[in-house]
Amino acid sequence: MNELLPEALPAGTRLDTWEVDERAGYGTYGAVYRAHRVGQTEGPPVALKLARYPDDPRFNREAELLTRIRHPGVPRLLGRGTWTGGPGRATHPYLVMQWVEGLPLYDCAKKQPLTPRQMLRLLAQVARALEATHACRGLHRDLKGDNILVTPGGRAFLMDFGCGTWAGAPPLTEGVLAPGTRNYRSPQALRFPGHHRHAFAPRYRATPADDVYALGVTAYRLCTGVYPFLAGNDERGTLKGLVPPGRLTPLAPTLEALILRMLSDKPQDRGSAAELAAAMETMAATFDTEPDTSGAPPSEPVSLDRPAVLSEGTAPSISELHPGEVWPWAVLPLAIGFLVLLLGNLRVEELGSSPSTLQDGGTRGVADTAVEELPASVTRAPKPRGLSLDMPKEPLLGQRRPPCPPPEISIRGGCWVPMRGNPPCEEGAYAWKDACYYPVSSPQRPSTSDNP
Structure with missing residues (x-):
């Protein structure tokens, strides 16, 4: 057991009073297991999140935050502890939380x-x-x-x-x-x-x-x-x-x-x-x-x-x-x-969300943190003429490239979402072949909360 990696515990591995059923996934900082209390296989499962790195302080902060929150829409913290193992026999913290099936x-x-x-x-x-x-x-x-x-x-x-x-x-x-x-x-x-x-x-x-x-x-x-x-x-x-x-x-x-x-x-x-x-x-x-x-x-x-x-x-x-x-x-x-x-009054000018068709990552039960990624760099958008924009000859800065999943379509090397109506297009849309389109941003690399 001492040679086991924290992200590769087999079924039956025990961590204090908890026993692993199977791995649900893992990210950069932790692995999540479906588990149960030893001797209570018929009871409800739990989500056991084990740190991949020794003495990771993120787990203590997450546990402290969860102890402060009391709400039926937030998984309950059921326990915490440490597991000693791995090639260096280091101490890895873990959290035990309510398992959410869905x-x-x-x-x-x-x-x-x-x-x-x-x-x-x-x-x-x-x-x-x-x-x-x-x-x-x-x-x-x-x-x-x-x-x-x-x-x-x-x-x-x-x-x-x-x-x-x-x-x-x-x-x-x-x-x-x-x-x-x-x-x-x-x-x-x-x-x-x-x-x-x-x-x-x-x-x-x-x-x-x-x-x-x-x-x-x-x-x-x-x-x-x-x-x-x-x-x-x-x-x-x-x-x-x-x-x-x-x-x-x-x-x-x-x-x-x-x-x-x-x-x-x-x-x-x-x-x-x-x-x-x-x-x-x-x-x-x-x-x-x-x-x-x-x-x-x-x-x-x-x-x-x-x-x-x-x-x-x-x-x-x-x-x-x-x-x-x-x-x-x-x-x-x-x-x-x-x-x-x-x-009330709405102000939507100069909003700053980074667009993307990124597929969100994360493990079920409890997931890990994600890291910041920079957008892809391609050609910049042309200057608008009135409310309409001419379809660029190349993809825009940060625009997604084919293959384009539905409802997106590929035009001139970029992915676009068709909009209702015909040219002249509304502000922010691009005209092409008697139709209007909005560009779709480039997907970011999966976050560290993605499963492998």
């Missing part, structure tokens, strides 16, 4: 198209989990679709607090930005390195507004099937030209306003997690009269026929969603006025 959010929507009511309820549950995190002065710092699991009963769990922190916690990384996933970083985080390149040891300090922005990116992708592409991006993270989600897929105006609020350039305009959760719950109630074609009971947001079962070395993959499969056209005039007033 599918990642985007996979759930792909498996069974969700109604607006179901989507809003799931997003509201995530917002409530964020509310509880922020209430204890904590931050998640890596909220994304793959860190949200939907159970067979339709409950959304916010997973992977490996990037999380709380007020007063000592920093563990020396970089400008804490580990995270670039697609979901706020404008302030993306611009910070460029604005402080000459400062001595600069460090960006995330706030609850950063988590809210990541929730907005998640909602945008859930609705449209793609990440928000922002034209005019450069290496410093200065991004402009957010494409409203309603231009890519039919969307209720109130829902679009909510998403744009979360993606506002100004942190104070995004609202708190509690305010957004209340707005989502109110909006979901206005959809209670819509036809529900999913077959799910009215009391449940979604029901999965067969939940994902994790096996060694595998992880669910994320497929691009077809916009028409996600959101039916739904407009409720009586609710629009009330909810627009509730959402």
